[in-house]
Amino acid sequence: MKKRKWLKIAGTVLAVAVSLILLQELLMPKYIYDITEGAMIREYYGEEKDHDVVFIGDCEVYENFSPAVLWREYGINSYIRGSAQQLIWQSYYLLEDTLRYETPKVVVFNVLALQYDRPQSEAYNRMTLEGMRWSASKVKSILASMTEKESFLDYVFPLLRYHSRWSELKAEDFRGMFRRERVTHNGYYMRVDVRPAENVPEGRILADYRFGDNAWDYLDRIADLCQEKGILLVLVKAPSLYPYWYPQWEEQVEAYALERGLPYLNFLELTEETGLDFSQDTYDAGLHLNLSGAEKITRYLGAYLREDIGLADRRGEKALADRWRDKLAAYEQDRDAQYEKYGMTPPDR
Amino acid sequence: MLFTSYGFIAFTAILILLYYLAPKKCQWMLLLAASYLFYFFAGPEYLLYISATTVTVWLAACAIQARGDKTAAYVRENRETLTREEKKVWKEKGKRAQRRLLVLCLLLNLGILAVVKYAAFAVANVNALFGAAGLERRFSVPDFVLPLGISFYTFQALGYLIDVYRGTVPAEKNLFRLGLFVSFFPQLVQGPISRFGDLGKSLYEEHPFRAETVALGLQRILWGYFKKLVIADRILTAVNAVIREPETHGGAWVLVGMLFYALELYADFTGGIDITIGIGQTLGITVKENFMRPYFSKSIKEYWRRWHISMGTWFTDYIFYPISVSKPMLKLSRWSRAHLGEVVGKRIPVYLSSFAVWAATGIWHGASWNFIVWGLGNWVVIMVSQELEPLYGMFHRRFPKAEGSFWFRAFQVVRTVLLMSCLRMFDCYRDVPLTFRMFGTLFTEFNWNILWDGSLLNLGLSAVDYGVLLAGLAALFAVSMAQRKGSVRKRIAAWPYPARAALWYGLFLAVLLAGAYGIGYDASQFIYNQF
Incomplete structure (x- = not known):
């Protein structure tokens, strides 16, 4: 009798737990067709983790650097751990998370994230944090990122956050419960269309141009962590025309790089060297680069990593080359599909 | 918290x-x-x-x-x-x-x-x-x-x-x-x-x-959350839309706001009390019921015996009776009977004691004139209905079949709900002149088409929200009807295990999925917290 009672309880608990897990999977946004940025962080865990270079940052890394080019032209195996409006502490904890799996030779960090000193937006937090695997780093990242209205419990049980999505479910929500298609190429978000940069607005006058203490603290922590692990930290500023990059910000970053002995590449000042043309190389009027622009600045960076840093060409490693063969095929397929979608002719045809 | x-x-x-x-x-x-x-x-x-x-x-x-x-x-x-x-x-x-x-x-x-x-x-x-x-x-x-x-x-x-x-x-x-x-x-x-x-x-x-007591308590808590989160906090959006912009929400909107507020208040307050009683029950502590299906009352007097019972009995026991039997009141009673006659004289002490109770009830709810006017409004309605009793008697003697018939009882229930909802408008708008002005628009602005031309979808509630509300209110009504035959939870406890487990899990899912909580919904405290 007692055994039967316990079986009944166990059966009920199991049924409830399984149904809640399935319900949670169903209701969570899949970020496959809309706002694909939310799916980027998760994709890393399905990778073989022996990258030479890991990019960390916001849209200025995942839209402006192409790991496929680094491999194809320099034999450098790289990955981008970036998501939309990825705050600097999120980048730090993502770096911590990455170092649980691998120790790359170089970490590239985009410095625009220094502009934010405080949590900004729940929607962007979700896109960065939900994809992270559970670890102490994820917990700390959530706690550092939460806006006033957010609750830690909503991250532990996302069903509580997305409970009302049942009225807007689409077919992709059901399909995506068990299988999700990849949305990036080693973290790179590809766009081939063109929208030239015209009338780029000047930056508005700020009351204070100094980056916040919290932001500096996390940059210090990124630099310290890299130093501790023997990783070279390269600071970059991607060539986005806006958000506006103020000279005062540039001075602070240059001074910091000098003080810490870190290489710093400001691609806004390297347009001639990279050959960047904002009438051709951006898909949203200068905010982000398109494929053509990303490939141009990646070539420059690849040359820098090879020649100045001395990273080796690994194209001779068979297993790695095999993996990249498939990746490059997917990269080209996506590129061609997009050219077709936008009615464009690929430049190499 | x-x-x-x-x-x-x-x-x-x-x-x-x-x-x-x-x-x-x-x-x-x-x-x-x-x-x-x-x-x-x-x-x-x-x-x-x-x-x-x-x-x-x-x-x-x-x-x-x-x-x-x-x-x-x-x-x-x-x-x-x-x-x-x-x-x-x-x-x-x-x-x-x-x-x-x-x-x-x-x-x-x-x-x-x-x-x-x-x-x-x-x-x-x-x-x-x-x-x-x-x-x-x-x-x-x-x-x-x-x-x-x-x-x-x-x-x-x-x-x-x-x-x-x-x-x-x-x-x-x-x-x-x-x-x-x-x-x-x-x-x-x-x-x-x-x-x-x-x-x-x-x-x-x-x-x-005792597992059974704890389970009954948890079920009561769950039902309380259903009322609060699925019904009250959802309808709150629409109530706020109507109330906070009175300039653009006159006429039929006032009726909408009035009825929505009545529903919100009921679901909010009874939901909170369900949670209170449920927590007590899980701890083995008996907290007395505070509501007895008040919206089924046939008169305001009955309504106040069934709504916020503990407050009503408190005012009766500690204000009404002491004032009624106090020496000055007895003296006044004797004087008024002697000088104003039996009919008027016997009413004066009752009226004054009731006045004190309703003024106190009003001011207990909040330090503002709208609550005082609301309390005294209740007093007026109760006194008037008491004075009209001979008229009701005449009506029932003329139509003996009406009393006790379903339709007449239904009429009495609807009349009571409407009267109470009208009085609640003082609580709703929290501004006495504005309340009177908005009430007046019911008779001057003829925009009844808003009830069916889709305007209701502009109150911050989607068609899905209205669907959830209707389903929630239907559940509330069904449970209220079933309660007339005794404890619903105890009857459910006699069902086969899979059926009752499915029912309570279904209610849990309803709260979890249809509850108006979390980001996107403003956390609202219970209305009676403020009193």
């Missing part, structure tokens, strides 16, 4: 666990600690107020009891020697001393309540009077923070004190046990206003774990 916050749910869950793990004799102490912790979370500074009320009421009750015991002992010991007159004198002397203690403690605690809750209102009105009289003098309006549930715990503590004075309950000798009665956390937020004789016993008893 809102009842609907994760913090409160975690707090309660941990408490229930510890409560049954702790030695039985320590259970009430644990509850006291939890109640003070809960109050601490609400605001550490509030602890001073609730502690002051507890200590003063405890001291006064003990002194009243001691004085009564002393008098009784003296009279008993000198039974043989004292004459009947001397015994009477001794007893009266003792009662006078007890009354002095009672009045002192009442003044002190009502004084605290008056200062923190009503001082600003009083000063603002004095300033307005000065302004109207053309005087320059103005007093600065005090800005006190209103301690959580002060009206509830003050009335509960004073009810206990009056009961001790009347000899209905013995004084509690243990300060901490009384402290638990005053601060018992589930009812701190919005009542009910319990009596020591009802709640005290089960509060201090030892409660062994």
Whole structure:
């Protein structure tokens, strides 16, 4: 009798737990067709983790650097751990998370994230944090990122956050419960269309141009962590025309790089060297680069990593080359599909 | 800590666990600690107020009891020697001393309540009077923070004190046990206003774990959350849209706002009480019911016997009766009967006592004119309906079949709901002239097409939301109907396990998925928290 009672309880608990897990999977946004940025962080865990270079940052890394080019032209195996409006502490904890799996030779960090000193937006937090695997780093990242209205419990049980999505479910929500298609190429978000940069607005006058203490603290922590692990930290500023990059910000970053002995590449000042043309190389009027622009600045960076840093060409490693063969095929397929979608002719045809 | 916050749910869950793990004799102490912790979370500074009320009421009750015991002992010991007159004198002397203690403690605690809750209102009105009289003098309006549930715990503590004075309950000798009665956390937020004789016993008893009781309690809590989160907090969006923009929401919108508010208030308040009673039940503590399907009442008088029962009985027992039988009132009664005749004379004391009760009820709800007008509005309606009783009698003699027929009862129920909803508009708009103005638009703006032309979808609720609301209200109605035959939960408990498990899990999912909580919904506190 007692055994039967316990079986009944166990059966009920199991049924409830399984149904809640399935319900949670169903209701969570899949970020496959809309706002694909939310799916980027998760994709890393399905990778073989022996990258030479890991990019960390916001849209200025995942839209402006192409790991496929680094491999194809320099034999450098790289990955981008970036998501939309990825705050600097999120980048730090993502770096911590990455170092649980691998120790790359170089970490590239985009410095625009220094502009934010405080949590900004729940929607962007979700896109960065939900994809992270559970670890102490994820917990700390959530706690550092939460806006006033957010609750830690909503991250532990996302069903509580997305409970009302049942009225807007689409077919992709059901399909995506068990299988999700990849949305990036080693973290790179590809766009081939063109929208030239015209009338780029000047930056508005700020009351204070100094980056916040919290932001500096996390940059210090990124630099310290890299130093501790023997990783070279390269600071970059991607060539986005806006958000506006103020000279005062540039001075602070240059001074910091000098003080810490870190290489710093400001691609806004390297347009001639990279050959960047904002009438051709951006898909949203200068905010982000398109494929053509990303490939141009990646070539420059690849040359820098090879020649100045001395990273080796690994194209001779068979297993790695095999993996990249498939990746490059997917990269080209996506590129061609997009050219077709936008009615464009690929430049190499 | 809102009842609907994760913090409160975690707090309660941990408490229930510890409560049954702790030695039985320590259970009430644990509850006291939890109640003070809960109050601490609400605001550490509030602890001073609730502690002051507890200590003063405890001291006064003990002194009243001691004085009564002393008098009784003296009279008993000198039974043989004292004459009947001397015994009477001794007893009266003792009662006078007890009354002095009672009045002192009442003044002190009502004084605290008056200062923190009503001082600003009083000063603002004095300033307005000065302004109207053309005087320059103005007093600065005090800005006190209103301690959580002060009206509830003050009335509960004073009810206990009056009961001790009347000899209905013995004084509690243990300060901490009384402290638990005053601060018992589930009812701190919005009542009910319990009596020591009802709640005290089960509060201090030892409660062994009984799965059935705990399950029944959890089910009641779940039902409370369903009412609050699925119905009340969803409809709140529409109510706010109508109320906060009165300029663009006149005419039929007023009717919409009025009915939506009536539904919101019912689901919100009864949902909160369900949670309170449910928490009590999981702990083995019986908290008395505060509602008895009030929207099925056939008259306002009946409505007030079934809505916020503990408050109604409190005002009846501690204000209406004492005023009715007070010496001045009896004197007035005799005078009015002699000078104004039997018909008018007998009504005057009743009217005055009721007036005092309804004015107090109004002001208890909040320090503003809208509540006072609302309270007095109830008084007017009750008195008028009482005066119209002969007319009703004539109607029923003329149409004997009407009384008791379904349609006539339905008419009475709808009439009562509409009347109550009209009066609630003062509570809703919180501005007396605006309420009258908006009520007037019902008869001057003819925009009834908003009820079917899709305008209702502009109130912040989608078609899906309305669907959820309708389903929730249908469930509420079905449960109310089923309650007439006794406890619904106990009947469900007799169902086969898979059926009842599916039902409760279904309700849990309904709260989880259709509840208006989290980001995108503004966390709203229970309406009665504010009183």
